Amino acid sequence: MSDLAQYIRELTALLVPLLLTITCHEAAHGLVASWLGDPTAKLAGRITLNPARHLDPFGFFIMLVPPHIGWARPVPVDARYFKNPRTGMLLVALAGPAANALVAVLCAALFHVLVNLPVEDPNGLAVHLLVPLVTMAQAGVFVSLLIGVFNLLPIPPLDGSNILARLLPENLAWRYMSMGRYGILIIIGLLLLGNFAGMSLFGTLLFPVVNAGANLLGMGSPF
Numbered sequence: 001m002s003d004l005a006q007y008i009r010e011l012t013a014l015l016v017p018l019l020l021t022i023t024c025h026e027a028a029h030g031l032v033a034s035w036l037g038d039p040t041a042k043l044a045g046r047i048t049l050n051p052a053r054h055l056d057p058f059g060f061f062i063m064l065v066p067p068h069i070g071w072a073r074p075v076p077v078d079a080r081y082f083k084n085p086r087t088g089m090l091l092v093a094l095a096g097p098a099a100n101a102l103v104a105v106l107c108a109a110l111f112h113v114l115v116n117l118p119v120e121d122p123n124g125l126a127v128h129l130l131v132p133l134v135t136m137a138q139a140g141v142f143v144s145l146l147i148g149v150f151n152l153l154p155i156p157p158l159d160g161s162n163i164l165a166r167l168l169p170e171n172l173a174w175r176y177m178s179m180g181r182y183g184i185l186i187i188i189g190l191l192l193l194g195n196f197a198g199m200s201l202f203g204t205l206l207f208p209v210v211n212a213g214a215n216l217l218g219m220g221s222p223f
Contacts (some may be wrong), residue, residue: 016136030047032091038081039113087166111134134172142222149209156183
């Protein structure tokens with residue numbers, strides 16, 4: 001029973017940072033697309049901080065399970081509105097991880113402010129209010145960094161694929177991005193392959209970068 005209570009506490013602390021991270025990531029894609037002349041995301045109601053507009057129910061459920069890698073509803077983007085479609089898609093792709101980095105910085109700032117607040121009574125009401133907030137701020141840093149770095153992997157349709165596609169010749173980029181229909185299967189396959197091999201393939205790639213970012217923000221290494 002204590003394990004269940006601990007899990008519920010951890011899940012509660014993780015829920016708000018996850019919703020914040022997903023919402024800001026997806027809204028940033030739509031916002032930058034709108035700035036570049038594409039009204040598609042705006043017309044679809046996706047430039048919003050309302051998490052319900054961005055959640056994919058199953059993808060969000062997967063995010064609640066370690067290593068907390070899932071997916072949201074992709075923001076619709078029509079590159080035909082951009083003056084330079086390939087560069088436009090690059091900027092839209094960068095917006096998501098950039099938003100995650102900003103959320104991580106803000107959560108780290110909040111964490112440092114909260115842990116340095118003077119508390120007279122260690123058993124008082126103030127501590128009971130501060131502890132959940134500190135935990136959520138800390139989780140916000142790690143979750144934001146993890147999701148941001150994960151999305152930079154060059155696996156279509158992750159953001160990293162649009163970044164790499166801009167560097168490839170146009171005909172090769174088109175073929176590369178057409179793999180996006182199999183992206184989820186590729187990711188699941190790599191996760192399973194890592195499990196069979198007794199190692200975390202994504203962890204090997206992601207965790208060192210997340211640790212470096214967390215250390216830079218004065219949070220220590222989570223992995």
